[in-house]
Amino acid sequence: MDHVAEIKVTAPRARPDATARRPRDDVRLSVGFILAKRFTLCAFANFVDVLRLAADEGDRSRPILCKWTVLSDNMDAVPSSCGITVQPKERLGDPARFDYIVVIGGLMEDTTTLQAPYVRFLHEAAKLGVPLVGVCTGAFLLHQAGLLKGYRCCVSWFHHADFLEQFEGLDPVTDQIFVVDRDRLTCSGGASSAHLAAFLVDKHVGRAQANKSLHIMIIDEALQAEKPQPGITLDFKTRDPIVLRALLLMQQNIDEPFPVAEVARRIGHSKRQLERHFQKALNTSPQAAFLSIRLSLAHHLIKTSEKSISQIALDCGFCDSSHLSRMFRRRFGCTPLSLRQEAEAQG
Numbered sequence: 001m002d003h004v005a006e007i008k009v010t011a012p013r014a015r016p017d018a019t020a021r022r023p024r025d026d027v028r029l030s031v032g033f034i035l036a037k038r039f040t041l042c043a044f045a046n047f048v049d050v051l052r053l054a055a056d057e058g059d060r061s062r063p064i065l066c067k068w069t070v071l072s073d074n075m076d077a078v079p080s081s082c083g084i085t086v087q088p089k090e091r092l093g094d095p096a097r098f099d100y101i102v103v104i105g106g107l108m109e110d111t112t113t114l115q116a117p118y119v120r121f122l123h124e125a126a127k128l129g130v131p132l133v134g135v136c137t138g139a140f141l142l143h144q145a146g147l148l149k150g151y152r153c154c155v156s157w158f159h160h161a162d163f164l165e166q167f168e169g170l171d172p173v174t175d176q177i178f179v180v181d182r183d184r185l186t187c188s189g190g191a192s193s194a195h196l197a198a199f200l201v202d203k204h205v206g207r208a209q210a211n212k213s214l215h216i217m218i219i220d221e222a223l224q225a226e227k228p229q230p231g232i233t234l235d236f237k238t239r240d241p242i243v244l245r246a247l248l249l250m251q252q253n254i255d256e257p258f259p260v261a262e263v264a265r266r267i268g269h270s271k272r273q274l275e276r277h278f279q280k281a282l283n284t285s286p287q288a289a290f291l292s293i294r295l296s297l298a299h300h301l302i303k304t305s306e307k308s309i310s311q312i313a314l315d316c317g318f319c320d321s322s323h324l325s326r327m328f329r330r331r332f333g334c335t336p337l338s339l340r341q342e343a344e345a346q347g
Contacts, residue, residue: 029054029066029204032090032098034118036141038106041080043136043189046217047102050197053213054205065205071101073117081107092117095125100200105137105189119145129183133196136189139172147184154179156188176245191219198222236289240281242267246274250290254297257317260286295331298324302336303343309336 031051035044048068053059055066072078072088079085095101101122103114114122122132122145134142139153155172173179178187178196187196194217202210202222214222236247245267250257263286264274278286298316301307307315313324325335332339 026064027067029100029200030098031066031068031100031102031200032095033068033070034101034103034114034122035070035078035080035086035088036104036106036114036138038079038081039104040106040136040189041082041084042191043193044080044086044104046191046194047104047135047197049217050194050201050210050213053216054201054209059216065209066201071121073115073121092121095121095130096128098125098130099204100131100133100185101125102133102135103138103141104135105139105141107137113144114141122147126183131183131185134184134186135193135196136187139186142184142186148186151184152179152181153184154186154188156190194219195222236282236292238281240277242269242274242277243281246278246286247289247293250286250293254294254317255315257290257294260290263290291327292331294318295327298328298336299332299339302340309340312336 029051033044033048051066051068052061052063056062056064069090070078070086070088071090071092073092075088075091077085077087103122113119122142126132126147132142132147134140134148134153136156139148139155142148143153153172154176176188177192178185178199180199185196187193194214198210198214199222201213210222214220236243238244246263249263249266260274261271264271267274269277274286278284278289282289284292294316298312298318301312301315302309305312309324310321313319313321316324318324318327321336325337328334328336328339334342
């Protein structure tokens, strides 16, 4: 994705009526949450706890500097994906009373559309200039509501294919933990929601409060938007963010591998720069790393799946089973067929 490196962080648009609508108190950051059916509890809890810990001295949880509430049209309790329910505290009302409206998404199989009252509320918020935040699959819901057109958005690498399948023509960012594009903020969910919340606390309340929240939550430091998502477990270990982003992009395109020059272009660097980073960080080339990733996946699938070797070859970006066998023997000292036979004999 060649635009990833150009993400511009801008302040939310000013809302002339916000001060008049909000009570005069010490609140510097006010957030309203909309929870999707079977929302991801971890993403919601991480976001809220950063606000809670930043809002008061110590761990006293008084909503002084930050306020937050769960919004609802009908006030029914909302079940999370793990079965724990959350009871909303306020009806939708006027979105201008909040600095941000956060939509927490849920399981992909339940990510259909928000009900009409929520869509109207979000559109009214957008009209008033209230920034909208999509957490986890919340980006799907914002897009389905027609509120991400012309915006970049962040989704988990795990849901990249789902996003492309459902929303043709969009190019979601899947190699960063969150994206801020004007008055739309999106993050991949999980622990990244804590870092997005810390970004907002830093911006509106102060860096000390943001760091305090993360430290109490046993998170070493705030991560910037450009921090790569962790992705699938890799054989390669490095902290070089350029190499990590390139490896993640390779993982996401195993079945249709493209040239290293294209990998470099999509992450905003030259081919030569990428090669230097790989050599320094991993003592190998991007080409060799890409082949290693594909062969490692093929090895795993041969041992654990019932797919034919021909299908595994195609899934891992090889021309055919003969091409896979040649590369496989060089790497592992055996053929895919002999490995499968050995695995079946042991099983």
